[in-house]
Amino acid sequence: MSVTPDLAPPTDLDVLATDDSTPAARSLSPSRAADFLTCPLLYRFRVIDRFPEAPSPAATRGTVVHSVLERLFDLPAGGRTLDAARSMVAPQWAELLEAEPELAGLLDDGDLETDDLPSFLVDADALLARYFALENPQRLEPAERELRVEVELESGLVLRGFVDRLDVAPTGEMRVVDYKTGRAPSPGFESKAMFQMRFYALVLWRLYGRVPRLLQLLYLGSGETLTYEPDEADLRGTQVKVQAIWEAIARATESGDWRASPSKLCDWCDHKARCPEWGGVLPPLPAPAPVAEQGSEPGSVPGQP
Ligand code: SF4
DSSP states (O other): OOTTTTOOOOOOOOOSSSSSSSOOOOEEEEHHHHHHHHHHHHHHIIIIIIOOOOOOHHHHHHHHHHHHHHHTTTTTTOOOOOOOOOOOOOHHHOOOHHHOOOGGGOOOOHHHHHHHHGGTTHHHHHHHHHHHOOGGGGGGSSSSSEEEEEEEEETSSSSEEEEEEEETTTOOOOEEEEEESOOOOOOOOOHHHHHHHHEEEEEEHHHSSSSEEEEEEEEEETTTEEEEEEHHHHHHHHHHHHHHHHHHHHHHHOOOOOOOOOOGGGGGGGGGGGOOOGTTTOOOSSSSOOHHHHHOSSSSSTTOO
């Protein structure tokens, strides 16, 4: 691992006690970091309270499409066609449904009366078609797919997540690829969208000692690509930012002050009914003091958009 001397770890976070004897697990994924930045109370509901969230058609469709794009590269190069990808949607959905039977709740009456794909998966065809318009998978041989990455910083904070695809050139240059089943961000919001990729680039840099050459987001909802070429200064800055987010999480953990930050995203929040900003009653924090552990939290799973 490459150690950067000017990134001295803060020592006051080395032990974030959950009780008198047990140091808290200290790990952060880009999804949960983004949650905290969006709304600290949302982070609390997801990570501290661990309230369940209802599966959504969009997220489930995204998981199925991610699975198809992962498995597509199991085929010999010549077999990686759009038709082949489309034919994988039904079996990937069946596999997911078997693993998570509660997803049957997404099916409507019409879906139950036919063996066809459920209505919320019909759009998967268009998403895959846009993928093939952006890339030719017959010309790619990914080094890794759904790669679980994890690295511990000098502060003890563990960064982790799943990289959709890692391409490595014969020269050793790395390209980090992530599929998004939504639309590309509006102008001015690209940097926020790229935070997740910088986070992964930081982890890969610290693991392998090489800065990834290219970060690439493929938006299958709109058929657009967002790319960024990071450098060491970027990734040092990302590390400082990630560490600062963690310090803010640690302060909220200690104080119990998880501020709500309402925005238009509240319309999609599963916890609106219990959110004081929307007339809900804030439930008491679980006892004993919470373990701020992000490793198994919702969203930190392969294939989530
Ligand atoms: S409803 Fe809005 S303010 Fe409340 S927890 Fe959810 S995202 Fe935060």
